Amino acid sequence: MTDLASPRPTPQRPYVAVPVATPAAVSPNAAPVTVGAERIAVHHLDAFYGATRSVRDVNIAFHDGTVTAIIGPSGCGKSTLLRCLNRMHETIPGARTEGEVLLDGHDIYARGANPIQVRRRIGMVFQRPTPFPTMSIRDNVAAGFKGLGGDVPSRRELDEIVERSLQRAALWDEVKDRLKDSAIGLSGGQQQRLCIARALATNPRVLLLDEPTASLDPISTQRVEELVYELRGSVTVVIVTHNMQQAARVSNRTAFMLAGELVEVAPTSALFTTPKDPRTEAYITGRFG
Numbered sequence: 001m002t003d004l005a006s007p008r009p010t011p012q013r014p015y016v017a018v019p020v021a022t023p024a025a026v027s028p029n030a031a032p033v034t035v036g037a038e039r040i041a042v043h044h045l046d047a048f049y050g051a052t053r054s055v056r057d058v059n060i061a062f063h064d065g066t067v068t069a070i071i072g073p074s075g076c077g078k079s080t081l082l083r084c085l086n087r088m089h090e091t092i093p094g095a096r097t098e099g100e101v102l103l104d105g106h107d108i109y110a111r112g113a114n115p116i117q118v119r120r121r122i123g124m125v126f127q128r129p130t131p132f133p134t135m136s137i138r139d140n141v142a143a144g145f146k147g148l149g150g151d152v153p154s155r156r157e158l159d160e161i162v163e164r165s166l167q168r169a170a171l172w173d174e175v176k177d178r179l180k181d182s183a184i185g186l187s188g189g190q191q192q193r194l195c196i197a198r199a200l201a202t203n204p205r206v207l208l209l210d211e212p213t214a215s216l217d218p219i220s221t222q223r224v225e226e227l228v229y230e231l232r233g234s235v236t237v238v239i240v241t242h243n244m245q246q247a248a249r250v251s252n253r254t255a256f257m258l259a260g261e262l263v264e265v266a267p268t269s270a271l272f273t274t275p276k277d278p279r280t281e282a283y284i285t286g287r288f289g
């Protein structure tokens with residue numbers, strides 16, 4: 001249990017706060033790309049709602065040490081793809097997937113794979129903060145350890161995990177004196193960092209973020225962006241965003257989706273300056289979407 005929630009230290013350049021109006025192509029955070037081992041590999045992934053195929057034959061890999069942004073117009077399948085990466089898609093009635101998603105070479109959809117364990121390894125944070133309203137700040141962070149049978153850490157270990165996770169989520173200093181207070185007493189930005197801390201507590205290999213700053217003010221947005229940027233050394237991050245400047249600020253690879261298909265994935269600076277597909281160029285120059 002000792003390695004739970006302990007980040008692997010990786011030297012990093014500090015996050016550079018860039019004004020929102022800065023053109024994506026000149027963001028200092030967009031380059032260079034240092035691609036590590038392949039963490040998640042997606043092969044011929046289709047996602048259905050009933051008979052409707054909303055994700056179409058997607059092939060993509062997510063590597064250690066990288067933040068991958070997924071961009072594309074509303075309804076193109078970004079959230080659906082993200083939910084397929086940790087088996088959340090199948091929780092929607094009538095929804096199913098075809099194809100393969102490998103985490104460290106193991107198919108998360110294999111017969112016998114446990115979706116709860118998959119979600120502890122591949123954490124997710126949504127557009128609106130989703131703290132458990134009846135739980136304290138501490139218990140929210142520790143919530144991922146409930147119902148694990150024999151694998152539950154002791155109370156002291158849990159306290160350590162809670163502190164480490166809150167520190168990694170850049171929230172510890174703000175809440176350390178009120179850990180027993182209700183989580184709904186926190187601001188929206190704090191609640192979102194709490195949800196990130198909760199996702200980090202089980203020491204996931206991968207963190208999926210679906211428009212995590214969409215409901216936040218600019219200061220909270222910047223804090224979450226800084227956090228995402230800093231996390232890249234210890235967790236593989238995939239972030240869906242509508243904001244191309246945000247993609248440029250926090251990611252080093254960007255994927256562009258359209259009508260359920262993955263059109264193009266490239267180093268962020270390359271995708272925004274020299275897209276290979278005319279549809280990508282049309283989107284990033286604002287000609288549609």
Ligand SMILES: Nc1ncnc2c1ncn2[C@@H]1O[C@H](COP(=O)(O)OP(=O)(O)OP(=O)(O)O)[C@@H](O)[C@H]1O
Nearest residue numbers: 049054072073074075076077078079080081092242
């Ligand atoms: N629960 C659902 N039931 C049926 N269809 C759905 C469901 N959720 C999404 N869809 C459909 O799947 C397609 C992709 O939706 P998805 O939410 O993945 O898009 P998105 O790119 O995340 O859009 P946005 O940017 O608006 O969040 C859309 O056509 C949408 O209507």
Ligand SMILES: [Mg+2]
Nearest residue numbers: 078079080210
């Ligand atoms: Mg979405």
